[in-house]
Amino acid sequence: MIILALSILLSTDTLATSSHTIDEVVVVSMAGEGRKRSAKGQVASIDEHLAELNHVNLVRRGSYAWEPVVNNMATERVSTTIDGMKIFYACTDKMDPVTSYVESSNLQSILLNSGLNGNPQSTGNIGGSLDLKLRRIGFNQPTRWANVDVGYETNGHLQVYGADVAVSSQRFYTNGGFFFRHADNYKEGGGREVQFSQFQKVNAFVNAGVKLAERDVLEGTFIFDRATDVGYPALNMDVAKAEAFITSLSYKHQWTEGFLNSWETKAYYNHITHIMDDTKRPDVEIHMDMPGKSWTSGLYSLISASNARHEAQMNYDLYYNRLFADMTMYPGGAAPMYMVTWPDVGTLNTGLALTDLVSLPHQQTVRVSAKIAQQWQKLNNQEGYHALRVFFPGMKDSYMQTTGRIAANYTWQPSHWQLSFGMGWGSRAPTVTEAYGYYLNNTFDQYDYIGNPRLKNESAVEVNGATKWLPSPRLTLSVEGNAFFFSNYIIGQFETRLSAMTVDAEGVKVYGNLNHATIVNTSLTAHWQPLPWLTWNNRLNYAVGHDDEGDPLPLISPFTYTSSLTFAYKRLQGKVELRGNSKQVDYGKKYGETATPAWAIGNISAQYTLSIHEHDLTLRAGVENLFDKRYTTYSDWCDIPQKGRNIYVNISVQL
Amino acid sequence: MNKKVLILFLAIASLGLVSCNSNDDETGIVIDGIDLTSDVDCCSAEEALQVYRFIQTVHIIPELRTEVDGKYDVWAYSKTGTLHRGYNDLYFVVTKKKTSNYVKNFDIKNFTPLMHMVKTDMWHSTPVGGSFEVFDTTRPAVKRGWVSLLMNTSDAGNWQFSYDIEVLGSKGGVTSKTINVEALPEGQDWLKNFKVGDDTYFLSLVNPSDWKTGTNTIQAYISKKSTPATTPYALATETFTIEIDPRMPDMGNHTSPDNVALTKQQDGSYTGTINLTMTGLWRIHLTVKDSKGNVVAGGDKLKDGFSSLYWDITL
Numbered sequence: 001m002i003i004l005a006l007s008i009l010l011s012t013d014t015l016a017t018s019s020h021t022i023d024e025v026v027v028v029s030m031a032g033e034g035r036k037r038s039a040k041g042q043v044a045s046i047d048e049h050l051a052e053l054n055h056v057n058l059v060r061r062g063s064y065a066w067e068p069v070v071n072n073m074a075t076e077r078v079s080t081t082i083d084g085m086k087i088f089y090a091c092t093d094k095m096d097p098v099t100s101y102v103e104s105s106n107l108q109s110i111l112l113n114s115g116l117n118g119n120p121q122s123t124g125n126i127g128g129s130l131d132l133k134l135r136r137i138g139f140n141q142p143t144r145w146a147n148v149d150v151g152y153e154t155n156g157h158l159q160v161y162g163a164d165v166a167v168s169s170q171r172f173y174t175n176g177g178f179f180f181r182h183a184d185n186y187k188e189g190g191g192r193e194v195q196f197s198q199f200q201k202v203n204a205f206v207n208a209g210v211k212l213a214e215r216d217v218l219e220g221t222f223i224f225d226r227a228t229d230v231g232y233p234a235l236n237m238d239v240a241k242a243e244a245f246i247t248s249l250s251y252k253h254q255w256t257e258g259f260l261n262s263w264e265t266k267a268y269y270n271h272i273t274h275i276m277d278d279t280k281r282p283d284v285e286i287h288m289d290m291p292g293k294s295w296t297s298g299l300y301s302l303i304s305a306s307n308a309r310h311e312a313q314m315n316y317d318l319y320y321n322r323l324f325a326d327m328t329m330y331p332g333g334a335a336p337m338y339m340v341t342w343p344d345v346g347t348l349n350t351g352l353a354l355t356d357l358v359s360l361p362h363q364q365t366v367r368v369s370a371k372i373a374q375q376w377q378k379l380n381n382q383e384g385y386h387a388l389r390v391f392f393p394g395m396k397d398s399y400m401q402t403t404g405r406i407a408a409n410y411t412w413q414p415s416h417w418q419l420s421f422g423m424g425w426g427s428r429a430p431t432v433t434e435a436y437g438y439y440l441n442n443t444f445d446q447y448d449y450i451g452n453p454r455l456k457n458e459s460a461v462e463v464n465g466a467t468k469w470l471p472s473p474r475l476t477l478s479v480e481g482n483a484f485f486f487s488n489y490i491i492g493q494f495e496t497r498l499s500a501m502t503v504d505a506e507g508v509k510v511y512g513n514l515n516h517a518t519i520v521n522t523s524l525t526a527h528w529q530p531l532p533w534l535t536w537n538n539r540l541n542y543a544v545g546h547d548d549e550g551d552p553l554p555l556i557s558p559f560t561y562t563s564s565l566t567f568a569y570k571r572l573q574g575k576v577e578l579r580g581n582s583k584q585v586d587y588g589k590k591y592g593e594t595a596t597p598a599w600a601i602g603n604i605s606a607q608y609t610l611s612i613h614e615h616d617l618t619l620r621a622g623v624e625n626l627f628d629k630r631y632t633t634y635s636d637w638c639d640i641p642q643k644g645r646n647i648y649v650n651i652s653v654q655l
Numbered sequence: 656m657n658k659k660v661l662i663l664f665l666a667i668a669s670l671g672l673v674s675c676n677s678n679d680d681e682t683g684i685v686i687d688g689i690d691l692t693s694d695v696d697c698c699s700a701e702e703a704l705q706v707y708r709f710i711q712t713v714h715i716i717p718e719l720r721t722e723v724d725g726k727y728d729v730w731a732y733s734k735t736g737t738l739h740r741g742y743n744d745l746y747f748v749v750t751k752k753k754t755s756n757y758v759k760n761f762d763i764k765n766f767t768p769l770m771h772m773v774k775t776d777m778w779h780s781t782p783v784g785g786s787f788e789v790f791d792t793t794r795p796a797v798k799r800g801w802v803s804l805l806m807n808t809s810d811a812g813n814w815q816f817s818y819d820i821e822v823l824g825s826k827g828g829v830t831s832k833t834i835n836v837e838a839l840p841e842g843q844d845w846l847k848n849f850k851v852g853d854d855t856y857f858l859s860l861v862n863p864s865d866w867k868t869g870t871n872t873i874q875a876y877i878s879k880k881s882t883p884a885t886t887p888y889a890l891a892t893e894t895f896t897i898e899i900d901p902r903m904p905d906m907g908n909h910t911s912p913d914n915v916a917l918t919k920q921q922d923g924s925y926t927g928t929i930n931l932t933m934t935g936l937w938r939i940h941l942t943v944k945d946s947k948g949n950v951v952a953g954g955d956k957l958k959d960g961f962s963s964l965y966w967d968i969t970l
Contacts, residue, residue: 159833286905329935331905335842335969337935339868386869390911393870439932467805503907 025052027107027135039575041620042104043151043160043650045181046132049101051109054539055114055128055521057557061637062232063156063186064199065100065116065242069635071114071482071521072543072556073127076431076490077458083134083221084121084266084302085248086319086349090274090294091239092341092433092440095232099132101225101272103179103203103242105149105162108135115462115482116369116407116424120315120353121300121402123373124428126359126460126484134221135369136207137175141168147177153649155624156186156197157645160650176206185231186643189630196231196238196281197640215254220291222247234637235443237290240277246270259310265301285503287333292325311357318350324381324434327439341438343384349375363413370406375429375593378399379436379466386436389497391510395453403457409464418468418478427459434490434511442492443500443638444554445509445592448500449492452511460486481522489517489547491591506592515520517553519545535566544586554588558596558634571610575622577603584634596639599631621649696823697757701812705794706748706757713746713922718834719816723827726752729761729820738814739837740807741845742859742876747798749822757796761822763787767887768802769831772812781805782878785886785923797875803846803876805860807838842936842969848953849964855880856891856952858941861924863968866931873899873929873939875917890923892918895951897925898942902961905936934970941965 025036027049036052047066050056058066059074062446070078080087080098087098112132113119122129137145139542142168151160164177181201185193202225209219225247230239250266276290298319305312325342351373358366379385379397389395407424430452433440464482471477492509500507526538541560545553559582567574580600587593605622628645637640697703714736721729732746749758766787769778787800791809808814814836819828841847845860861874897917902908908933917927931937940962942954953964 187948329906331935334905334936335934337903337906337933339933383868386867387932390913390932393913498908498912499908501906501909 020520022117023054023056024109025049026109027104035313039603039607039620039622040151040648040650041149041607041618041652042147043149043620043652046099046104046107046110047100049104049110049404050130053110053112054523057635059555059635059637060590060633060640060642061095061234062199062230063183063194063197063643064201064227064230065096067094067097068130069555070112070128070130071484072519072545074555075486076434076492077124077127077177077428079118079122079125079129080132081119081121081129081255082132082246082270083248084119084131084300084317085246085268085270086121086296086317086321087246087270087272088294088296088321088323090272090292090323090325091242091276092290092292092325092437093235093237093276093442095230095235095239095276096242096272096274100242101229101246102132102223103162103181103201103205103225104221105164105177105179106132106134106203106205108133110538111249115422115464115484116405116426116460117367117409117422118300118369118371118405118407120313120355120369120371121317123349123351123371125405126426126428126458126462126486134223135175136209136219137166137168137173139168139173139209139211139217140170140171141166143168143574146655148653148655149650151648153183153648154645155646156183158183158648169374171211172209174206174208177204179203186646187644188531189625189626189628191642191644192630192641194233194641199227199230201225201227201230215256217252217254218250219252219379220247220249221396232269234640236281236441237276237278237288238280239275241273241275243274244272253648259305259307261304261306263301263303265299267299269295269297271295277430287330289328289330290325290341292323294321296321298356309359313353313355315353316351317353319348321347321349322380323347326384333551339387340381340384341440342432343379343436343438344381345432345436346378347375347432348377349373365411367409367411368407370404373402376402377432377435384438388436388451391450392453399435399453401457403427403429407462416470418466418470419578420464420466422462422464422611424462425459426462427457429457430490430511437511439501441505442509444493446504447492447509447592448502448505448507450495450498450508450510453492455511456488456513457486458486458490458513460484476525476527478525479522480525481520483518483520485605486517486519487515488513490514491517491547491553505644515548516649517545517547519543519553532582533568535568536564537566538563545588547590551590552586552588554590554591554593555635556586558584558586571608573607575603575605577605579603581633587634594639596634596636598631599629599633601629601631602626616652616654618652620652621647623647688714696751697759698794701755702793702795703757706796709746709791709794709797710748716745716834718832719818719829720805721820721827721829722752723749723822724825726825727758727822727827728752729822729827737837738802738804738834740804740839741843742801742803742861744862745787745800745802747800747820748796749820758822759796759799761820763798763800764819764821765828766800766802766816766818767885768804768814768816769885770806770814774811774945779805779884780881780887781857782876783889784876785890801859801861801876803857804836805846806836807858808834808836809838819842832896840969842967844965846969847964847966849939851945851951856943857888858897858943858964858966860939860966860968861965866929866954866968866970868931868933871929871931872926873917874924874926876924877943894919894943894946895925896928896946898944898954899927899929900940900942900961901931901937902931903933903935904938908961909957931970936967936969939966939968 057069118129120123149162162179166175205223227242248268252264254262271292274292300317302315324344329337352431353371355369403425409422411420416618453627468478493512495510498508521543524540545556564577583598584596624646667793713732716731721732737779782803786800787798790799815831857878878888911930917925941964943952
């Protein structure tokens, strides 16, 4: 229903069902059947929604703000946009992936484009692009509408309260809501409490749309999100405050005839303030203040057109981002020590993107996308610039990069089969951390990282393919894979001549380009519905990543498997799930990674929907980690343990 | 910018001259040393303006002020108007009492700081720069020298300063003026000494308070203790090399890369390059080598692995 209001998204939403490279998880509680959603429904955190997506893993540094990893590539190689808006995290230690600044109630769905075939606004998306689709009630909906969510989880006493209301008419709509989460320390399997794993978060949002004319729409969004007292057991510090303002205003014209469909222009601004805090930690050798700031202002203009053969989009975007972070250390009694860790880097980026979905005879389609982007960067903080010049005497205070991507996917769907093949090339500019970061301590390998302004752009050739066999409507088997062949792969490299800054750090790494590197992801899925009320889903993933010397890259997923049985009886749904990882064999030892042992856990969940006076009430309950296993996954930062047994229950009511 | 200011000054000055024609004793314009006609004893109007500007950046040391022959005022300056332990830049400027115009030709001689040690009732001097010279030709009426004071004033002892001056044939000076010498704050230690045989040498670090995070030029002087000790200590005639190893003791002895040892320059100073990666306390461990490369001081490895000879600076 909301998709109607966002008709420009229709093309991608259609694709979601036809191509393996695109995946979507639905967040909103009311939506069509047969789509992916979290067993916890809308009460689930953004991180839990993300976990439902194929190709996605999550790096956990605590129980809040997990970092999405797509195709075994983290933030640097993944584009994350909120309804096409650029937003950049403000923490030098990646404590705040931008997905942490929205809440389930803000979103309609999360759309993932795997690999280089990204959404039009994405840049630097070698691994993939995530677009968080904001929830808008749209015009001509049931006039008034409200939704209340309440949830509780035993492990960590997680409480979730959310409410939102919507008003819709022919010419006007508005919806808004409020969300609150609070969690204490959680317990790992076996019952031991994980210190500093608490968090609290409030989120409020308002959207509104006005029809200026029959086919002209003005829409605005405002999101305020604030997390406080967030513990990071994997790090040496916690977060006192992580706060974001996200605003946008867009104007859209739609055509009902001719080949032009719509033209949307959106201007946006967002601002993030991130304040770390170590005052609650015991045995802090040196107290530190580490604030970070990020603000981004930008616009994009997207024209969609289609005829019998083509569904095309052209997008122009422009954004300006400022990133500043510093650190003050207070050794007992002595003078404070100060350094600029992100030297107030201003990035002006502009790009032009084209996508076209071409329908060919005999159930064949080709999707082509391309983007070229130009970027200018300036270091606005003199102190930070001069500090970095110690390491790079020849560096300048401004840089320019040109990046681009082009990708094509071919799909053929003869009866009972779906075959696809794709290729692409794309490049990305180094991130601010990679180019200008200054003594950023990484607790993963215990090294201090220094950026390298002389880095070359990283690029990759992607090849992907998938075969899906649908011998009957009740059985689907598919094999898919993608491979990324990198040139100038950017990674931290040992620099033994430099001395670490952080007390207890092993040494210093400086970002450098590896000549080449390879990441390959494969998966096998089987879907079988032996009985009308029973579905059996299985998924196996295997990935490898190698650097130029053939050694394993860090943070590459070991063999993973998921098997679940879903029962559906009238309004009751139940699910039993087994998830696990094999022992991590090819781990990035060279890069400071340690092997993670194998693990397997069981989850059960149930959902029941009832209608009382035309109001839908959905009750969800479940147990995660049924057998209270103590385990850590390969992507748990510093091997912090996952949650032990957790019983949850939540209710969503539609009024 | 400079030009504009100058033109403005000239305009004001000429107005003043015109309006004050009737009475020569009244100066009308009270900006030291600005004179349209250029004083033969000093400088052009532009140079005088540069001198004036420079003086605004330093402060008078009242104890070292004097008058010569009732005709000239002698002004001594330091950055703060006070002196502290370790290296201090000193500047001298002479003005004519009558016109306030600057005088270019003057000589400071026998500049002698002496410390009186209370307990032993003994006297000793301290390292000083050779002579007071013009250091920037755009302001030829300012002469610079330096003194590196071994200790601050305390119950143990106090400092007395003397110097002779000759201005355009007239002679004067200051004799045994007591000046309070301040201690440096915690985390600042810019003067160290070492012994080679019976000789004592002093390592004076020049103005580290001007340093900033990043790459800095490091400058120092090596002076040799005189006999008798009441003679100001002149620069050592030998040639040394001072190797530096800057560390942050509060940061697990974090260091910076690409520091360059101090080597002797034509003016007798030693300069090198020091890289500072952040603000805070930096301990600059020193290894002094003679011209043959033999370590003569420092370079010993204490428990912590670093030289016992070091300067401390806090950025």
